[in-house]
Amino acid sequence: MIVITAASGQLGRLVIDSLLQKLPAHEIVAAVRNPDRAKDLAARGIQVRHADYDQPETLHTALQGADKLLMISSSEVGRRVPQHRAVIDAAQRAGVKLLAYTSILHADTSPLPLAAEHKETESILRASGIPFVLLRNGWYTENYLVSIPAALQHGVYLGSAGEGRIASAARADYAAAAAAVLTLDQQAGRIHELAGDTAYTLAELAAEIARQAGKPVAYQNLAEAEFRSVLIGAGLPEGFATLIAESDVGASKGGLFDDSRQLSQLIGRPTTPLAPLVRAALQ
Structure with a gap:
């Protein structure tokens, strides 16, 4: 049985x-904070269980009988370490045979402050x-x-990435990689650095948007503080803007x-190129 946390995200x-392309539905458990949001998954034959990172007792129940677990990292930056620790503790008690964790690209050496909680979670897992x-996962x-x-x-198009090259991939590409790891043998101990096959600068992204939209779009690089202020002015919460x-x-x-x-080696196909993703977003 494979359990997926944050499965309704x-x-x-x-x-x-x-996973449903590889396994029958009854072998998959969707562990979610709000089961009401996962009624569509239940309708597909997937077992839905209540699992809240902030309520350890729900985690112990949700992981009962789990052979493998995909722990999708919490979205609550600043609270991830205790939340992840609670899941790992529950996995220990449940006797999980393999825990897959969605960390961040080059977590041990990344210049992104966001990597700190992932690096600490990895340490907890090792212990x-x-x-x-x-x-x-990359971006x-x-x-x-x-x-x-x-x-x-x-x-x-505003940003602070300078000439930094970004090897991003579609969310679906990373999902396919997770499904592959959960269904392949001999994955314990492996570290997969996952990113797109091709990279681009934000200036190149702006040029692609302009090309497809038929409208002028130029990239403007801002200092970090200025970009943060612009984002806050646009209505983003301060923490998210930061x-x-x-x-x-960090990308710069x-x-x-x-x-x-x-990533493409793991999923057995090229990662999704930038152009069709821009096209879909424009539509």
């Missing part, structure tokens, strides 16, 4: 879609004694595509680049 649902595999291309409407409106600006600066230092093509 965007990545979790895509992982389940990929736990549970056989584990690390899915060190989702979708993270940048959400800015397309504003870029088209103002004719400028995360985005810091991540862009090579934090979102990898050319090993481990």
Whole structure:
């Protein structure tokens, strides 16, 4: 039995879609904070269990009988370490035979401040004694595509990534990798550095948006503090604005680049190129 935490989220649902191409539904458990949001998964024959990272008692129940576990990292930056520790403790008690964790690209050397909690989670996993595999995911291309409407409106794509090359991939690519790891043998102890086959700068992204939209869009690089202020002015919460600006600066230092093509090797196909993803976002 394979349990997926945060299964009603965007990545979790895509992982389940990929798993259903390989396994019968009754072998998959969707562990979710709010079971009401996963009624569609239950309708597909998947067992839905209540699992809240902040309520350890739910985790112990949710992981009963689990052979393998995909722990999708919490979205609550700043609270991830205790939340992840609770899941790992529950996995120990349940006797999970393999725990796959969605970490961040080059977590041990990444210049992104966001990597700190992932690095600490990896340390907790190593100390736990549970056989584990690390899915060190790079950036989702979708993270940048959400800015397309504003870029088209103002004719400028803002960021702080400078000339940093970003080897992002579609969320569905990372989901396929997670499904592969959960269904392949001899994964314990492996570290997969996952990124897109090709990389681009934000200037090249802006040029691709302009080409497809038929409207002028130029990239404007801002200092971290200025970019953060712009994001806050656009209505983003301060913490989230800080995360985005810091991540862009990390990208300028090579934090979102990898050319090993481990992701495409793992999923058995090329990663999704930038152009069709921009096209879909424009539609």
